[in-house]
Amino acid sequence: MRIIVALMYALLGTFLSGHAQEKGSVLIKHGTVLTITNGEMENTDVLIERGIITEIGQGLVAPDGVETVDATGKYVMPGIIDAHSHIAGVHINEWTHPVTAEVTMEESVNPNDINIYWALAGGVTTINLMHGSANVIGGRNETLKLRYGAGLEELPFEGAPQTIKFALGENPTRVHGQGFGVQPRTRMGVEQVIREHFDAALDYKRRREAYLKAKKEYDNRPKGIPPLPVARNLRLEVLADIIDGKILVHCHSYRADEILMLMRVFEDYGIEGYTFQHANEAFKVAPELRKNGAHTSVFSDWWAYKFEVYYSTAYNASILNANGITNSINSDSGELIRHLNHEAAKTVHYGGTSVEEALKMITINPAIQLGIDNRVGSVEEGKHGDVAIWSGHPLSVYSMCEKTFIDGKKYFDRERDDDDMRLKIDPEADYEEPARRWYEREKYEDSCLQGAIVRFGEEGMSIQQGSY
Amino acid sequence: MHTYLSIILLSCLSLVITVEPAKAQxxxxxxxxxxxxxxxxxxxxxxxxxxxxxxxxxxxxxxxxxxxxxxxxxxxxxxxxxxxxxxGLMDSGTLLGLLEISAVPVTNDQAELGEYNPHVLAFTAINPGSVAIPVTRVNGVTHVISLPVSGRISGKATLIDLYGYTPDSMAVRAKAALHINWPSAYKQGGWDDRKPEKIKEEYQKNIKELNEYWKKAGFYNKMMNEYEENSSGKTKPDQNRQLDAMREVIAGDIPVIISVERANDILDVIKWTREHKGAKFILAGVEEGWRVAEEIAEAGLPCLVSTLYTPVRDYDNYQRPYQNPGLLHKAGVKVAIATGETENVRNLPYHAGYAAAYGLGKEEALKAVTINPAEIFGVDDRLGxxxxxxxxxxxxxxxxxxxxxxxxxxxxxxxxxxxxxxxxxxxxxxxxxxxxxxx
CATH class of the missing domain: 2.30.40.10 (Urease, subunit C, domain 1)
Structure with a gap:
């Protein structure tokens, strides 16, 4: 009977989502479970059935056919969630206009990117694949589960709310003001670009709804002159959805003044539940962030790579946390994403955030920011079976992620970790990656400006455009 | 009237400030x-x-x-x-003190123009007031090698400690090593659309240039030595600042850091160092060192390496960067950690921690940030x-x-x-x- 019910659910799931996401079952025994929302539980078993955590306790018995993993002496924690990533992204920046809300990262995904596997090896299960920061209002992001080996359509986090990228400060003013000679060139201009587009979105919504209503009436009773059509405008529609609270804003920002500016603008338009990304100077306006209920997602210690992050402090996360702000630690990097546990540990080092709070910054807090905290971000019955097993406490530099599960299915296992973990290899392709100097690794890059930054390279703008 | 009053008030205020220097500090x-x-x-x-x-x-x-x-x-x-x-921990390769904000070119002093600059000194451009210096030292990093990085021969790296008001007081060795960027036989980035044959041709050309430069420097050194030994009856040769700066390198008084990353390039460097006896060589970067660890050990070349970077090739195991120092050590190579960082040199202990966890072990990892670099740079009588x-x-x-x-x-x-x-x-x-x- 149980099997039949399970099969029915599985089939139902297939019909609803339109495609099958592989779900697994596993019993992880005798681990120290870092539940995140309910403390640390020693010598505890976690049962995942068909992708969902069904039981947490002691002396659990594996149902028939369910594999048991012994985690004695090991730690079990929820899969790490990275609220700011560009791994697996194909095109990052639609940098041709200061506002490009109409575009989405939905299909700009390379499911075969090896970085997905490397992130899994660091215990990461969910990422926010973000549009870049070239535009004041960029494209919509895509929340992905790192189901390495699954197809493009199976990576999106089912049911996750839509989020969109905004960007303030140096990046949009460089690309549009400096690069194209159009507003915004300054932080003053950035504010007006947002306000003008929100105003246009409200006008559009009002006119479009009036037209649709009139059209419906006319269609029912075609009498007199038909209403003048108001064409659909996806860009303005998305902006109107932001104002209506249907899309969560994740805003690239650094300086305190621009953070305050956006909060004032959002208050005027009634927008809530937003997150400041990077936010190196958020610590300066913690009371204001708190008052507005804004969230932050920051680097553990990146600073000084550009002027707007010069007056930063690695104590940012600790100050924000002490002021009651929901903060996450993100990577924005294919390198940092491999050890976000270590990045979170730095919040303890800088400013004495507690170990419990530090762990929240890479689990439940980013889940809150992405609107998926009712499904992931902690080890709780009823939540997704996204967990990782660590050889020791994950905040120790000596601990290693040993196994990573998503929906109860194992996607990484240190014991079965072959050298070449690429998925699809084109025999024609030249796989010799370009060389890089050891002292120039990621420093001079701002991964948020991928695609857009090349226009300011030595070759100049026209040549680069020609090569696109 | 108001103006007078303001002046009097201001004077009083400045008086208060001057009599309480402790508060102004x-x-x-x-x-x-x-x-x-x-x-x-x-x-x-x-x-x-x-x-x-x-x-x-x-x-x-x-x-x-x-x-x-x-x-x-x-x-x-x-x-x-x-x-x-x-x-105190030592980072064997950084840009600390040379570069303040990477995206602001006027604060970048790590890269001089020109291909052959043995005479330029990192020591000269060290900014003791760099905001990153106190940020670094409070994390336990007390010494760094700071190196110029452009061109083929970038200039001379300096070994400094992270306390002082002048480079002179900070310098352990003002001129700690010459830095050479080994030419690369690989593409230099996504934008590099040179054909493989062209890359190979330019690689050989670059090595040839380096060889000729070295030969010229050797000749200059010999000529100068001969003149200095006995100048009677000889015309003083013309001074050449660049070649002069090569003399102490050729004599082996100052070691040469060669930045090289790929396995095949490393093998070429090993061959090249054997052809240039007299000078002392150190490898830096060495990201694929684990692929040719035995050869590096046999050549007796110490390596300056780190751990926190992504694998060089997509088909490499994810752990290779973490394992590289341990695998080199196991083969018999002396390793020291060099982060290649500027504002985040403070992460040196964590680079070492990953190396320790993935095969180097805690004891050797500690040596890799203390006594090993002290020995490599010849200052183990004072540091490490x-x-x-x-x-x-x-x-x-x-x-x-x-x-x-x-x-x-x-x-x-x-x-x-x-x-x-x-x-x-x-x-x-x-x-x-x-x-x-x-x-």
């Missing part, structure tokens, strides 16, 4: 003198771990390490019960371990410095007790409880 000064650190677990590096030990500091130097010190009343006592004492007579470069911590949960409580550099403040801690103090929303 924005940073604490380092203390210097005699310190006795007691009851500590001392990780000497060269002679094991001493439990409940004492370290005495007299001026710049360590005057005693052991268990039974006679501590006179003139020592400032630091009780380190439950604490650990380690030598806690020994009587050596410079007092120490850190006091509440645990293993490679663990991010550990706190570095005190740093000593050259005997100076360093204030544990930086811009990052100052911003923390100011903003932790900033107060009301409208202020």
């Amino acid at each position: 924005i940073t604490e000064k380092a203390e210097f003198g005699k310190f006795a650190i007691t009851n500590a677990t001392i990780h000497t590096v060269n002679s094991g771990v001493i439990e409940g030990g004492v370290v005495l500091i007299d001026g710049e130097k360590i005057s005693y390490v052991g268990k039974n010190a006679k501590i006179t009343a003139d020592y400032t006592h630091i009780d380190a019960s439950g604490k650990h004492v380690y030598p 371990s806690i020994e009587t007579g050596k410079q007092a470069n120490l850190i006091i911590s509440d645990g293993d410095p490679f663990e991010p949960l550990t706190t570095i409580e005190q740093v000593f550099i050259r005997g100076y007790k360093i204030p544990m403040v930086s811009r990052h801690t100052q911003l923390y103090e100011e903003y932790l409880h900033r107060g009301a929303v409208k202020n």
